[in-house]
Amino acid sequence: MHAIVMAGGSGTRFWPASRERMPKQFLKITSDRTLFEETLDRIKPLVADDRVYAVVNRLHEETTRRLAGSARVLIEPVGKNTAPCIGLAAIHIAREDENSPIIVLPADHFIADSDRFALKLRAACEAAKRGAIVTLGIPPTRPETGYGYIERGDETEKAMGEEVFEVRKFVEKPDLETAVEYLRGGRHLWNSGIFIFTAKTILAEIRYHLPDLREGLEEIGEAIGSDNYAEAVERVYPRLKSVSIDYGVMEKTSARVQVLRGDFGWSDVGSWEALYELRSDRYDESENLLLSEAMTIDAKGNLVYSTTDRAIALLGVEGLVIVDTPDAVMIARKERSQDVKKFPEKFKAASRLELS
Amino acid sequence: MHAIVMAGGSGTRFWPASRERMPKQFLKITSDRTLFEETLDRIKPLVADDRVYAVVNRLHEETTRRLAGSARVLIEPVGKNTAPCIGLAAIHIAREDENSPIIVLPADHFIADSDRFALKLRAACEAAKRGAIVTLGIPPTRPETGYGYIERGDETEKAMGEEVFEVRKFVEKPDLETAVEYLRGGRHLWNSGIFIFTAKTILAEIRYHLPDLREGLEEIGEAIGSDNYAEAVERVYPRLKSVSIDYGVMEKTSARVQVLRGDFGWSDVGSWEALYELRSDRYDESENLLLSEAMTIDAKGNLVYSTTDRAIALLGVEGLVIVDTPDAVMIARKERSQDVKKFPEKFKAASRLELS
Numbered sequence: 113m114h115a116i117v118m119a120g121g122s123g124t125r126f127w128p129a130s131r132e133r134m135p136k137q138f139l140k141i142t143s144d145r146t147l148f149e150e151t152l153d154r155i156k157p158l159v160a161d162d163r164v165y166a167v168v169n170r171l172h173e174e175t176t177r178r179l180a181g182s183a184r185v186l187i188e189p190v191g192k193n194t195a196p197c198i199g200l201a202a203i204h205i206a207r208e209d210e211n212s213p214i215i216v217l218p219a220d221h222f223i224a225d226s227d228r229f230a231l232k233l234r235a236a237c238e239a240a241k242r243g244a245i246v247t248l249g250i251p252p253t254r255p256e257t258g259y260g261y262i263e264r265g266d267e268t269e270k271a272m273g274e275e276v277f278e279v280r281k282f283v284e285k286p287d288l289e290t291a292v293e294y295l296r297g298g299r300h301l302w303n304s305g306i307f308i309f310t311a312k313t314i315l316a317e318i319r320y321h322l323p324d325l326r327e328g329l330e331e332i333g334e335a336i337g338s339d340n341y342a343e344a345v346e347r348v349y350p351r352l353k354s355v356s357i358d359y360g361v362m363e364k365t366s367a368r369v370q371v372l373r374g375d376f377g378w379s380d381v382g383s384w385e386a387l388y389e390l391r392s393d394r395y396d397e398s399e400n401l402l403l404s405e406a407m408t409i410d411a412k413g414n415l416v417y418s419t420t421d422r423a424i425a426l427l428g429v430e431g432l433v434i435v436d437t438p439d440a441v442m443i444a445r446k447e448r449s450q451d452v453k454k455f456p457e458k459f460k461a462a463s464r465l466e467l468s
Numbered sequence: 469m470h471a472i473v474m475a476g477g478s479g480t481r482f483w484p485a486s487r488e489r490m491p492k493q494f495l496k497i498t499s500d501r502t503l504f505e506e507t508l509d510r511i512k513p514l515v516a517d518d519r520v521y522a523v524v525n526r527l528h529e530e531t532t533r534r535l536a537g538s539a540r541v542l543i544e545p546v547g548k549n550t551a552p553c554i555g556l557a558a559i560h561i562a563r564e565d566e567n568s569p570i571i572v573l574p575a576d577h578f579i580a581d582s583d584r585f586a587l588k589l590r591a592a593c594e595a596a597k598r599g600a601i602v603t604l605g606i607p608p609t610r611p612e613t614g615y616g617y618i619e620r621g622d623e624t625e626k627a628m629g630e631e632v633f634e635v636r637k638f639v640e641k642p643d644l645e646t647a648v649e650y651l652r653g654g655r656h657l658w659n660s661g662i663f664i665f666t667a668k669t670i671l672a673e674i675r676y677h678l679p680d681l682r683e684g685l686e687e688i689g690e691a692i693g694s695d696n697y698a699e700a701v702e703r704v705y706p707r708l709k710s711v712s713i714d715y716g717v718m719e720k721t722s723a724r725v726q727v728l729r730g731d732f733g734w735s736d737v738g739s740w741e742a743l744y745e746l747r748s749d750r751y752d753e754s755e756n757l758l759l760s761e762a763m764t765i766d767a768k769g770n771l772v773y774s775t776t777d778r779a780i781a782l783l784g785v786e787g788l789v790i791v792d793t794p795d796a797v798m799i800a801r802k803e804r805s806q807d808v809k810k811f812p813e814k815f816k817a818a819s820r821l822e823l824s
Binding site: 423424426434436438443444452459464467 | 483763765766779780782783784785790794796797799800803804807808810814820
């Protein structure tokens with residue numbers, strides 16, 4: 113078994129803790145380890161370390177190598193969305209074994225139940241070995257309009273005792289009315305961005321649906337193992353079209369696509385507010401989530417996160433997100449977390465790049 | 469003319485900007501100069517620099533000397549409230565001229581109209597030269613229970629064209645009901661802590677009403693100008709009883725006590741909220757008082773003060789006080805400003821003295 117850990121995330125939603133140079137996967141927000149390390153830990157029982165490929169932007173090479181242990185690190189000179197990222201790793205893996213299942217997963221998600229997660233992945237690998245593209249779909253808990261959905265068909269088969277459904281359709285982010293229908297209907301699952309397939313399967317799909325990408329990957333593939341590899345990536349990769357695996361392959365493929373229910377407690381930790389909801393186990397008696405030490409007087413339902421050792425004191429405030437870093441401090445209403453990304457944009461516009 | 473600037477304030481109400489080592493008078497909160505400097509500036513038209521005596525705690529000697537220019541600096545080994553402080557400066561001044569009026573004023577107040585303030589002081593000095601103890605009483609604008617009051621009698625005379633009233637009584641902080649009566653009655657003024665008298669007058673009062681203090685001051689007075697002065701202060705001052713000039717003299721004296729209306733726009737800047745109210749001229753279009761730069765999105769009615777160069781970002785928050793310092797950041801609801809002083813207490817209790 114192999115794994116591709118996609119660590120190309122950006123740094124805007126968890127500003128000011130996250131920055132362009134310090135994206136979310138390198139933050140210690142869900143535990144005392146970074147999301148990236150947690151992702152590696154989670155697949156350890158399934159995949160040998162040296163069969164894990166972390167694909168990262170050049171900006172984050174150093175941090176990634178420091179945290180990656182024995183995992184391999186592949187560098188993207190520029191981010192080109194998930195299809196080129198997966199393609200790049202797949203041509204490396206194909207040289208080792210094109211028929212073993214590859215687990216593809218984002219580096220910055222949260223999974224509550226790691227054991228159940230591993231169980232589902234084992235079942236998915238079983239299905240992938242039979243040639244299918246397999247995905248894990250998350251049972252929706254709210255009419256979310258920020259995710260893509262997967263419409264499942266009827267049960268087709270079992271893999272290691274787990275139900276495996278046929279996928280009818282990948283659908284893009286719906287409007288609220290549609291999302292409500294999806295939630296009621298019970299046939300739609302959130303697209304988690306976690307896929308399982310063999311190198312042979314996915315490269316065949318890329319060959320068919322993304323011929324330009326295929327050509328680029330072939331050019332890079334010929335250089336693997338030679339002194340020209342870095343130069344080839346440098347030359348080819350920036351020219352590739354930016355496209356997601358969902359749009360580029362999943363929504364178009366006529367291959368067999370299957371889905372398992374990802375009922376292991378999942379979150380893409382998409383905002384400070386999402387993080388707050390996620391970690392209710394850590395609330396103090398006033399429902400404050402103090403990920404860093406703070407002195408509170410009559411403070412309720414706040415989230416405090418700090419990367420400094422400064423004292424943080426809260427008096428009478430409710431429902432705030434307070435994030436303290438060496439060069440910036442943010443105070444936001446928790447329910448406005450979606451707008452946090454405006455700050456790095458504004459600082460960038462003001463040419464204060466270190467703050468973006 | 470002489471002046472005594474009482475700079476013995478503590479550092480709890482403007483925490484974390486103010487600390488034990490950095491009391492309010494050294495903050496730049498009402499302008500780009502410290503309150504202490506503003507106080508000195510305000511009396512410059514009236515008193516020659518070298519006739520100004522700043523009385524400060526030893527902790528603040530260095531800062532005071534740096535800001536005091538040609539003013540003299542007298543050190544208190546420990547704070548003993550206003551009677552010993554005024555007495556100490558008065559024995560120094562008495563050696564120069566016991567019949568010239570002394571303006572006594574706290575170092576950490578705000579005055580809106582400096583010209584009018586100077587005018588009132590000139591008139592008060594005129595009255596003081598005739599032997600009276602004179603004070604400036606502030607026309608109350610709310611039923612404040614945190615101040616002492618002065619009940620005035622009928623008009624007695626004019627000094628430089630200004631009305632000078634007889635004082636009937638000094639009264640301590642009233643309850644709300646009484647404060648409301650005072651406000652309605654129109655005969656009560658806030659005790660500003662600003663007094664004008666000659667050295668001769670106040671030392672006679674101290675001699676009569678505070679005999680222990682008199683003895684101590686005489687012992688120190690004998691050492692003035694000798695090599696033993698510092699040692700004498702060190703020996704005598706800590707033994708003095710802590711007592712305010714209001715309680716120790718004003719409430720008991722049978723001397724002539726007079727009051728002028730302090731109608732020059734006054735505030736003792738008693739809290740972050742008071743500061744916010746005071747500086748409405750500096751509000752941005754959303755009524756934020758940004759004493760330091762901040763990036764705001766949908767933020768209203770907040771006060772931001774920083775002594776660092778870190779970026780401060782506010783999103784969707786209202787009515788907060790945000791204070792950023794190198795080792796502590798505070799986020800408080802503005803209307804809870806009176807409780808800010810609990811933080812230095814708590815940090816002291818936790819043996820984190822640098823934060824108290």
